[in-house]
Amino acid sequence: xxxxxxxxxxxxxxxxxxxxxxxxxxxxxxxxxxxxxxxxxxxxxxxxxxxxxxxxxxxxxxxxxxxxxxxxxxxxxxxxxxxxxxxxxxxxxxxxxxxxxxxxxxxxxxxxxxxxxxxxxxxxxxxxxxxxxxxxxxxxxxxxxxxxxxxxxxxxxxxxxxxxxxxxxxxxxxxxxxxxxxxxxxxxxxxxxxxx
Ligand SMILES: C[C@@]1(CC(=O)O)C2=NC(=C\c3[nH]c(c(CCC(=O)O)c3CC(=O)O)Cc3[nH]c(c(CC(=O)O)c3CCC(=O)O)/C=C3\N/C(=C\2)[C@@H](CCC(=O)O)[C@]3(C)CC(=O)O)/[C@H]1CCC(=O)O
Ligand SMILES: NC(=O)c1ccc[n+]([C@@H]2O[C@H](COP(=O)([O-])OP(=O)(O)OC[C@H]3O[C@@H](n4cnc5c(N)ncnc54)[C@H](O)[C@@H]3O)[C@@H](O)[C@H]2O)c1
Numbered sequence: 468x469x470x471x472x473x474x475x476x477x478x479x480x481x482x483x484x485x486x487x488x489x490x491x492x493x494x495x496x497x498x499x500x501x502x503x504x505x506x507x508x509x510x511x512x513x514x515x516x517x518x519x520x521x522x523x524x525x526x527x528x529x530x531x532x533x534x535x536x537x538x539x540x541x542x543x544x545x546x547x548x549x550x551x552x553x554x555x556x557x558x559x560x561x562x563x564x565x566x567x568x569x570x571x572x573x574x575x576x577x578x579x580x581x582x583x584x585x586x587x588x589x590x591x592x593x594x595x596x597x598x599x600x601x602x603x604x605x606x607x608x609x610x611x612x613x614x615x616x617x618x619x620x621x622x623x624x625x626x627x628x629x630x631x632x633x634x635x636x637x638x639x640x641x642x643x644x645x646x647x648x649x650x651x652x653x654x655x656x657x658x659x660x661x662x663x
Contacts, residue, residue, distance in 0.1 A: 469563035486546035487512035573597035
């Protein structure tokens with residue numbers, strides 16, 4: 468089975484995280500970046516989560532997960548340290564046809580989360596299809612040292628160019644040549660003198 472990679476728009480969508488520990492925090496932070504409406508259900512919360520909830524759209528419900536809690540959410544992440552609870556969230560998700568990520572079981576997950584290098588609107592996403600999250604993180608760290616803020620700036624310029632050239636009567640080929648020249652001139656895709 469090969470995963471189908473997508474970019475989800477979760478802005479103002481109800482997203483649930485079950486569990487209030489370290490892994491939950493990481494997943495909540497990525498929901499915050501996506502400007503989701505976040506609910507977290509857990510009998511206890513790490514200090515960082517409590518701080519985050521005070522300034523972001525994060526609702527904390529201090530109790531154990533109950534069967535059916537996933538109803539009404541767009542996506543849910545089961546991030547508890549209790550395998551049975553994570554399994555219950557997964558089976559609830561299946562029942563209600565939802566997207567569910569289970570942090571300790573990729574086979575019960577309808578999606579898994581990649582490692583990300585984010586430079587503004589430029590997102591480089593790395594996944595090992597669940598085989599080695601550590602390897603994902605280490606590849607991310609290597610890419611972070613290559614893809615600096617200049618790439619974000621170039622992307623903004625390319626976007627401006629696309630808007631500028633829209634409906635100006637250029638053919639697709641002409642527009643592609645202009646964009647390519649722009650990118651080549653920046654030198655940002657040259658590695659050891661060769662263009663990649
Ligand atoms: C990318 C990242 C995104 C994120 O979590 O936001 C992410 N894991 C990260 C880090 C990380 N996770 C783990 C370690 C310890 C070293 C190691 O085990 O390798 C490290 C390294 C670290 O902490 O630095 C342990 C671990 N992870 C999973 C299991 C369960 C299992 O494999 O069954 C266990 C064992 C738990 C245990 O033993 O108890 C499962 C998953 N972790 C995934 C994502 C999905 C597959 C991603 C892919 O395809 O590569 C998947 C399948 C589900 C999911 O979570 O979506 C994030 C990088 C953040 C960054 O970029 O810095
Ligand atoms: N996917 C990943 O990237 C990754 C990385 C490391 C660990 N893990 C897995 O994630 C699990 C969680 O790790 P952690 O470091 O966040 O653990 P943690 O101990 O910091 O947090 C566990 C949380 O689950 C909550 N919880 C327990 N029972 C609950 C219930 N019935 N309902 C709701 N919440 C409940 C606890 O209150 C606590 O907040 C680990 O068991 C491990 O298997 C996954």
